[in-house]
Amino acid sequence: xxxxxxxxxxxxxxxxxxxxxxxxxxxxxxxxxxxxxxxxxxxxxxxxxxxxxxxxxxxxxxxxxxxxxxxxxxxxxxxxxxxxxxxxxxxxxxxxxxxxxxxxxxxxxxxxxxxxxxxxxxxxxxxxxxxxxxxxxxxxxxxxxxxxxxxxxxxxxxxxxxxxxxxxxxxxxxxxxxxxxxxxxxxxxxxxxxxxxxxxxxxxxxxxxxxxxxxxxxxxxxxxxxxxxxxxxxxxxxxxxxxx
Amino acid sequence: xxxxxxxxxxxxxxxxxxxxxxxxxxxxxxxxxxxxxxxxxxxxxxxxxxxxxxxxxxxxxxxxxxxxxxxxxxxxxxxxxxxxxxxxxxxxxxxxxxxxxxxxxxxxxxxxxxxxxxxxxxxxxxxxxxxxxxxxxxxxxxxxxxxxxxxxxxxxxxxxxxxxxxxxxxxxxxxxxxxxxxxxxxxxxxxxxxxxxxxxxxxxxxxxxxxxxxxxxxxxxxxxxxxxxxxxxxxxxxxxxxxxxxxxxxxxxxxxxxxxxxxxxxxxxxxxxxxxxxxxx
Numbered sequence: 035x036x037x038x039x040x041x042x043x044x045x046x047x048x049x050x051x052x053x054x055x056x057x058x059x060x061x062x063x064x065x066x067x068x069x070x071x072x073x074x075x076x077x078x079x080x081x082x083x084x085x086x087x088x089x090x091x092x093x094x095x096x097x098x099x100x101x102x103x104x105x106x107x108x109x110x111x112x113x114x115x116x117x118x119x120x121x122x123x124x125x126x127x128x129x130x131x132x133x134x135x136x137x138x139x140x141x142x143x144x145x146x147x148x149x150x151x152x153x154x155x156x157x158x159x160x161x162x163x164x165x166x167x168x169x170x171x172x173x174x175x176x177x178x179x180x181x182x183x184x185x186x187x188x189x190x191x192x193x194x195x196x197x198x199x200x201x202x203x204x205x206x207x208x209x210x211x212x213x214x215x216x217x218x219x220x221x222x223x224x225x226x227x228x229x230x231x232x233x234x235x236x237x238x239x240x241x242x243x244x245x246x247x248x249x250x251x252x253x254x255x256x257x258x259x260x261x262x263x264x265x266x267x268x269x270x271x272x273x274x275x276x277x278x
Numbered sequence: 279x280x281x282x283x284x285x286x287x288x289x290x291x292x293x294x295x296x297x298x299x300x301x302x303x304x305x306x307x308x309x310x311x312x313x314x315x316x317x318x319x320x321x322x323x324x325x326x327x328x329x330x331x332x333x334x335x336x337x338x339x340x341x342x343x344x345x346x347x348x349x350x351x352x353x354x355x356x357x358x359x360x361x362x363x364x365x366x367x368x369x370x371x372x373x374x375x376x377x378x379x380x381x382x383x384x385x386x387x388x389x390x391x392x393x394x395x396x397x398x399x400x401x402x403x404x405x406x407x408x409x410x411x412x413x414x415x416x417x418x419x420x421x422x423x424x425x426x427x428x429x430x431x432x433x434x435x436x437x438x439x440x441x442x443x444x445x446x447x448x449x450x451x452x453x454x455x456x457x458x459x460x461x462x463x464x465x466x467x468x469x470x471x472x473x474x475x476x477x478x479x480x481x482x483x484x485x486x487x488x489x490x491x492x493x494x495x496x497x498x499x500x501x502x503x504x505x506x507x508x509x510x511x512x513x514x515x516x517x518x519x520x521x522x523x524x525x526x527x528x529x530x531x532x533x534x535x536x537x538x539x540x541x542x543x544x545x546x547x548x549x550x551x552x553x554x555x556x557x558x559x
């Protein structure tokens with residue numbers, strides 16, 4: 035993994051965000067390399083989701099800049115690279131009146147022209163999406179509407195969608211907050227696997243100390259009292275194999 | 279120790295009642311204006327100053343309806359089929375036109391200039407009653423069922439366009455935006471992010487419009503636009519009230535059945551759309 039570290043995939047330089055006259059974070063520098071799993075941690079309301087939004091280009095930081103170096107594209111700015119990002123939103127953003135299978139399949143909409151998805155998705159893709167649903171324990175009712183599923187089931191569908199998308203980099207906002215220990219481990223384990231086997235960086239807002247210890251390489255903690263007092267610590271030594 | 283009890287209502291601060299003018303909020307003011315309008319409109323309730331026995335006249339007229347002449351049932355049946363066909367085609371064409379117009383008229387989808395112009399267009403279409411549309415269509419296309427289809431298509435477009443645009447506006451755009459975020463193009467974002475939310479509401483409006491159009495299609499024949507209305511007009515002209523009654527009975531049966539079905543289907547759609555366990559029923 036070390037050789038890949040020559041060039042970070044994500045670079046944030048001096049980013050800061052001001053909300054209602056208060057700085058949530060300032061002077062934040064971050065380099066994320068291929069295969070690294072970053073956990074963003076801190077108490078509720080400290081600005082973890084906001085930081086994640088700044089890093090994936092959904093929010094413009096008040097100061098500083100974020101740039102990317104992804105394979106297969108010359109674009110650097112997050113707003114030009116959104117289709118390469120896999121995002122698990124805190125509010126999930128599933129299509130409530132569409133079935134679970136369609137929700138997962140929508141992860142790959144960006145790869146097809148609208149004409150080819152006008153009448154649905156190819157059978158091969160549907161099968162692949164179904165396998166992912168089964169893997170995350172929601173394959174029992176693939177034709178059920180998402181709005182009729184429980185919170186935990188919806189969260190697993192959102193995880194299946196982002197994994198099905200096969201993005202270049204993952205941004206996940208508390209992807210296991212409504213899951214039991216087994217499925218939380220499964221979802222985070224699959225993200226860890228993406229980092230280990232495919233070298234895709236993962237940025238994940240996490241609360242659970244055990245999850246941070248078990249899955250993350252680096253933990254970035256934000257401080258509620260001092261926007262500049264964020265700390266970056268390496269949770270797992272470089273080259274240590276993940277235990278999934 | 280002797281304590282004289284003070285009555286409860288004499289304790290504490292006195293309640294200050296609102297003066298009359300402060301009670302005149304929008305609701306009360308409009309109610310007051312309406313009742314004043316009723317009083318001023320009372321002058322319209324006057325007869326032609328002839329000594330008429332209204333009840334006797336009504337009884338004589340209604341007795342001519344009975345018994346209904348069932349010999350015309352066959353021709354009424356075919357006119358009924360034509361009426362339903364006019365309504366189905368008109369609803370279908372109106373749905374297609376309205377969907378296109380509604381995309382422009384929805385504030386969450388179209389640009390402001392387009393929203394304004396599409397809404398103006400829909401308002402103008404809605405202002406004209408179906409019977410006037412039928413007169414215009416008959417003048418342009420002649421007295422036939424096609425004129426009926428054209429008239430009801432235009433009339434329904436005014437309503438469906440408004441309903442559909444409101445259905446699109448009621449959709450939370452976050453999902454569509456998140457799909458755009460992962461690279462979906464505008465059509466995909468609409469198909470997968472907006473359409474599934476709006477579809478149940480839109481289909482519910484379509485069923486209501488179909489039911490409404492079958493009622494309207496029975497009437498527009500009065501001005502020559504095909505269907506049952508043509509028969510009604512002919513029987514009225516020749517004072518064949520027993521035959522007129524047969525047609526009315528047919529309309530009554532069809533509309534009642536449709537009303538029941540439409541209500542039932544729309545309630546099921548709404549329940550499936552809103553409840554958490556409706557799929558299991």
